[in-house]
Amino acid sequence: MNEKIAFSLIHAAHSIEGHFEKALAAVNLSSPKFAALSVLVEEDQPMSLSELAEKLTCVRSNVTQLVDRLEADGLVKRTDDPSDRRGVRAEVTKLGRERHAAGLKVVNRVHEEVAKQLSAVDQSALKRALDTIQ
């Protein structure tokens, strides 16, 4: 009740993340996996793991492991970078695209629910306020 606003914000965010996770679980995805697939589908071509890490705002060792799991799921495959023998690139598979599309559907449903829950407030003002936070 008399909680600090930062805690309210974090609590609300965790709650929403829970909704996303639950929705994605129904299509056999986790949030990190869906996020990675989203980047790869958007890019629509093989992408170096470093670049993927940058887009996901995380360290490279994390992407190595995430791509391991995505590869084990058959959603992504690693290919050699022809122009740099150090490099490895990730490419989304057909199954990966399908899974991503399924994820997108359920994620959008959660977006709608959240918007509905915030129907009483000025959402653009709220969004502006949130985006001031760095």
Place this chain on the structure above:
Amino acid sequence: MNEKIAFSLIHAAHSIEGHFEKALAAVNLSSPKFAALSVLVEEDQPMSLSELAEKLTCVRSNVTQLVDRLEADGLVKRTDDPSDRRGVRAEVTKLGRERHAAGLKVVNRVHEEVAKQLSAVDQSALKRALDTIQ
């Protein structure tokens, strides 16, 4: 820019969590450790790990590990529950209380910063909006 409001919210929350983590790191604490110490200091008496898990909204196996680490740091000690031989209770040590006090200081500084960053918005309205989200 044209991002969904749920993502704005999650992004803002992660940013703030990062600030808390960085501030706490300066006093040798993590967010989970600080949260656990906060509960134990507030309670001010030995507390069963189950109860601690409930207060922290996490599963018991997580608390087992967290208390392992807190105990290794000398911030908490386990004691037997005299009324239930299955039970184990966690008790904050003197060092734990000191560390928690130090953590509270830096955490409050972050709260102030966040409030300052949101100075342009109606914070009670924002807080009410956030608290509608379940």
Place this chain on the structure above:
DNA sequence: ATCTTCTCATTCATATATGAATGATATATG
């Protein structure tokens, strides 16, 4: 061209989280 330095992905150690399985003990039910 060789040597240094940077960058790439991976591995390792660690922290945090979950959930299933386990063993010890309480509690409830016949």
Place this chain on the structure above:
DNA sequence: CATATATCATTCATATATGAATGAGAAGAT
């Protein structure tokens, strides 16, 4: 009372995240 069920903390397997160390290879400097 004996047996079944529930609860306690822990362990194990796993997912996610970080950062340090590593080995391979690219790029730059002399």
